[in-house]
Amino acid sequence: MSKKPISFFIIGTGNVASFFTHTFTKGGLAPKGIFGRNKIAGTQISDRYNIPYFSDINNIPTDADIYIVAIKDAFISEISNLIPEVSGVVAHTSGTTSLEALKNHKRRGVFYPMQTLSTSVPFPEKNEFPILIEATNEIDLRFLYNLAFEFTSQVEFVNSYTREKYHLAAVMAANFTNQLLRVSKQLLAESELEFSLLKPLMLQQIKNSFTIGPEKAQTGPAKRNDSSVLQRHENLLSEHPEWQKLYRLLSDLIQLEEKK
Numbered sequence: 001m002s003k004k005p006i007s008f009f010i011i012g013t014g015n016v017a018s019f020f021t022h023t024f025t026k027g028g029l030a031p032k033g034i035f036g037r038n039k040i041a042g043t044q045i046s047d048r049y050n051i052p053y054f055s056d057i058n059n060i061p062t063d064a065d066i067y068i069v070a071i072k073d074a075f076i077s078e079i080s081n082l083i084p085e086v087s088g089v090v091a092h093t094s095g096t097t098s099l100e101a102l103k104n105h106k107r108r109g110v111f112y113p114m115q116t117l118s119t120s121v122p123f124p125e126k127n128e129f130p131i132l133i134e135a136t137n138e139i140d141l142r143f144l145y146n147l148a149f150e151f152t153s154q155v156e157f158v159n160s161y162t163r164e165k166y167h168l169a170a171v172m173a174a175n176f177t178n179q180l181l182r183v184s185k186q187l188l189a190e191s192e193l194e195f196s197l198l199k200p201l202m203l204q205q206i207k208n209s210f211t212i213g214p215e216k217a218q219t220g221p222a223k224r225n226d227s228s229v230l231q232r233h234e235n236l237l238s239e240h241p242e243w244q245k246l247y248r249l250l251s252d253l254i255q256l257e258e259k260k
Contacts (some may be wrong), residue, residue, distance in 0.1 A: 006147060007088075009060060010034040011068035011079060013041035015091050019117045020068050022109055025049050062086045066147065068093060068111065069102070069116040077101040089140050095167030098160040099134055109135035109144050114161060114170055130154035132163050183243055215257070222254035 006029050010017050013036030025031055033052035036042035046053035054060050062084055069092040070078055076092050080102045083090060088103050091109040102108035115129035131148040133155060135141040141157065148155040181202070185195040203224065208217035221229040230251055237244035 005030045006066065007032050007064045009064040009067045009088075010045075010070060011057075011067060011083070012036055013038045013045060014070065014072075015117045015119055016113070018045055018119050019068035019113070020070060020093070021045055021049050021051070025051070027150055032061045035060050050205070057082050058084060060084065064088045066091060066111075066143075073097045080104060087175075089135070089143060091135075091144065095132075095170065096164050099136070099158075107136075107140050109133065109140055110160070110163065111144055112167075114166060116174055128152070130156055132156045132158045132166060134158060134160065134163065183246070187240075187243070210247065218254060218258075220254070222251040223258055225255060 003154070004180050008020075008024050010021050011034075013034070018036070021031070031051040033054055034042055034045055035054045035057050036045075039053075039055055042053045042055070044213040045051075047204065047259055050224040057079075060083075064086065065088045067083065067086060067088055067090045069076060069079060069083075069195070071092075073094045073096055076094060076097050076222060080090065080092075081104055085107070086105070087108050088149070089107045090105040091111040092102060094101075094110070094113055095112050095114070099108060099110055110133060113129060114132060115222060129152060131152055133141065133144040133148055134157070135144055145155055181198070184198060188195050188198075205217065211217075221233070233247060234244055
């Protein structure tokens, strides 16, 4: 007799909700449906994956094995209070929200994918990202672990405090780096120069940082304390005082770290 597939229900209609709908459906889990206040987005996901869409949270099925709450952090507690009593685990996907935001549910957990997710690019494939999990009891923790392990080999047990530290580090490493790339692209575009030429440099820098550590992989004029180059760079940024300030701040930080 074949094993009954795990059933899931998605609450939310954004990038993370789309990701889990895609991943779970592709992975052979049984969809129970999706709920979201954005009817257009919810219907689009529903049509794409052929699963039911619910506009009234009071009408959602209550027998799914897991309920993924993939919504903005500010609304997790509010929506949690609206979810009817269900038999499965209610798990949010936030990097910063405490497990206590779901305290009205007996079975609750966290299922946080530490990866940037956007419907504008293909979703990451198996084994390419970690999932951080948390639950209130060993049985549900093991359930979340086994579920996560279906899609990635990197599963970590963390508490709410540790998860928030990971999230902060992820924001600084990924979001801030992306913003710096955005500035770099705009800087080059002003002179009609090619942004793609930075790609080999960036890929090698990331490789070095995770091979020998970022403290050993640091290069550049700030590390060398090359004041003449630093000044020329600041002069080139004179028309963008906010970029100039950022350049100076990061250069000072590098030099401070090098003195330790």
